[in-house]
Amino acid sequence: MGLPVEQILIQTINGLVNGMILALVASGLTLIFGIMDVVNFAHGELVMLGAFVGATALGVTGNFWLALVVATLVIAAFGAILQVSTLRPLLGRDPLTTILATFGVSLVLQKYALWQWGPSARKLQEPISAQFSLFYLQYPWYRIATAVLSAAIIGALYLFLKYGKYGIGIRAAMQDRVMAQAMGIPVPLLHTAVFAIGAGMAAASGVLFGPLAGVTQTIGADFTLRAFIVVVVGGMGNLGGSILASIFISLLEAYASLIVSPAQAVIVSFVALILTLLFRPTGLFVPTAR
Amino acid sequence: MLTLSDVHTYYGKSHILNGVSLEVRAGEVVGLLGRNGVGKSTTLKTVMGLVRPSEGRVTFEGREIGGMASHRVAHLGIAWVPEDRRIFRLLTVMENLRTGLDRPGVTEARRAELLDKVYASFPVLAERRNQAGGTLSGGEQQMLAIARAMMLEPKIILLDEPTEGLMPRMVGQISEIISVLHRDRVAILLVEQNVPLTLEASDRVYIMEKGVVRHHAPAADLRANHAVIHQYLGV
Numbered sequence: 001m002g003l004p005v006e007q008i009l010i011q012t013i014n015g016l017v018n019g020m021i022l023a024l025v026a027s028g029l030t031l032i033f034g035i036m037d038v039v040n041f042a043h044g045e046l047v048m049l050g051a052f053v054g055a056t057a058l059g060v061t062g063n064f065w066l067a068l069v070v071a072t073l074v075i076a077a078f079g080a081i082l083q084v085s086t087l088r089p090l091l092g093r094d095p096l097t098t099i100l101a102t103f104g105v106s107l108v109l110q111k112y113a114l115w116q117w118g119p120s121a122r123k124l125q126e127p128i129s130a131q132f133s134l135f136y137l138q139y140p141w142y143r144i145a146t147a148v149l150s151a152a153i154i155g156a157l158y159l160f161l162k163y164g165k166y167g168i169g170i171r172a173a174m175q176d177r178v179m180a181q182a183m184g185i186p187v188p189l190l191h192t193a194v195f196a197i198g199a200g201m202a203a204a205s206g207v208l209f210g211p212l213a214g215v216t217q218t219i220g221a222d223f224t225l226r227a228f229i230v231v232v233v234g235g236m237g238n239l240g241g242s243i244l245a246s247i248f249i250s251l252l253e254a255y256a257s258l259i260v261s262p263a264q265a266v267i268v269s270f271v272a273l274i275l276t277l278l279f280r281p282t283g284l285f286v287p288t289a290r
Numbered sequence: 291m292l293t294l295s296d297v298h299t300y301y302g303k304s305h306i307l308n309g310v311s312l313e314v315r316a317g318e319v320v321g322l323l324g325r326n327g328v329g330k331s332t333t334l335k336t337v338m339g340l341v342r343p344s345e346g347r348v349t350f351e352g353r354e355i356g357g358m359a360s361h362r363v364a365h366l367g368i369a370w371v372p373e374d375r376r377i378f379r380l381l382t383v384m385e386n387l388r389t390g391l392d393r394p395g396v397t398e399a400r401r402a403e404l405l406d407k408v409y410a411s412f413p414v415l416a417e418r419r420n421q422a423g424g425t426l427s428g429g430e431q432q433m434l435a436i437a438r439a440m441m442l443e444p445k446i447i448l449l450d451e452p453t454e455g456l457m458p459r460m461v462g463q464i465s466e467i468i469s470v471l472h473r474d475r476v477a478i479l480l481v482e483q484n485v486p487l488t489l490e491a492s493d494r495v496y497i498m499e500k501g502v503v504r505h506h507a508p509a510a511d512l513r514a515n516h517a518v519i520h521q522y523l524g525v
Contacts, residue, residue, distance in 0.1 A: 168392065169392065171385070172389045175381070176376055176378060178360070179376040179378070181361045182338055182363075182364055182370045182372075183364060183438065183442065187361065
């Protein structure tokens, strides 16, 4: 029995929307890995904290977009403090030390969120309640806006890295940290700035994700796991690859959920991860210029 | 301008520099000769802040720079062209140059002047400005490495084996750019295996052996008397 075309199209849109939110998380994670060689196990917790800070700011201001900006800036500043206090002293040591440190930070942040905001799920009120007809569905415009906004943030990051004064410095440091520093680029400062950018992007995705599902102190682990899958599939430290892999993995899951339950559909991303590690461990979307 | 006094450095437990002392004066080209593994490149890395000296002093214009972070060393006016070039392979030629150009205080007019100057010395870089650094030939990468250092408008360039593995035509071009920098009063500390080029390009020459400076003389003296070169380098 074939699948109706409408269902396939709906799942394509769902996959793209989820893929763009995931890309926002994964691009920060891959940027941090690319420049510092730090595997940030607390990245999902930055998404979670962003969502909670966004919910609090929304409660105070009543304006979702303002809450999005506030949460992004607050978590970016928090990320900078976290990098200086926790990761900077460990740079250059055995990678295991930074893995353990970020894992420890993730546990602390989870417990802090439980203490601060309690165990019950919070749902942010979506700023756009309008819907449009998509075959037999009423599809929320907010989901489309989320994908567009995520793409805009990623696009701005791309333009900054491609043409910006500090963007070129960041890309140089991602390729050769020692030479970049010898060219006068303040690499330790860039590390902090990149961690702050990654944290801010994670927070933005947390706020955007807030209206789509409940926010609890445990949502970070799921984001971390999914972001790691796309970062590995896309190629560690490869920004473009991570974005493509986010969309690829999310579309795979969306199509799989046409056949099996959404919970089971997650398995396909693990299958993609294992196949990538087995047959193309450098990632599916590695840069061409060598 | 640049002075090393009794500098010792270690890689782990290996004692690489055993008390190196040398001096480079403003606008001077100083050659540093020696067989492989005597510590020539480590001397440059120590100046650049990439290796911390365990003893001794490294001063630049009277200021202690031993162990200073390398981006601060670069800000003082010291540029490094490493032996293996270390081009940013995924960045275009222009982006490689911008890593040195995008510093505070460089006006648009000055940027244009600096670019014109390197493009005049290395026309091939102008032709390939939008090409990824990793796709250039070895000689072109060496030109880019020197051009990139020139973007910092340094007072001294630490040049590590710039002609290694290059065709004779390219060697001539590198020799020419050393002359241009010399005329512009940029000091150069030149580490080379190419003895004739070093003696021709340098004002003074230091010869290293086993982590220390064994001999020091004006290049003209060594050109006139090859016995010393033969004694230490066997050529």
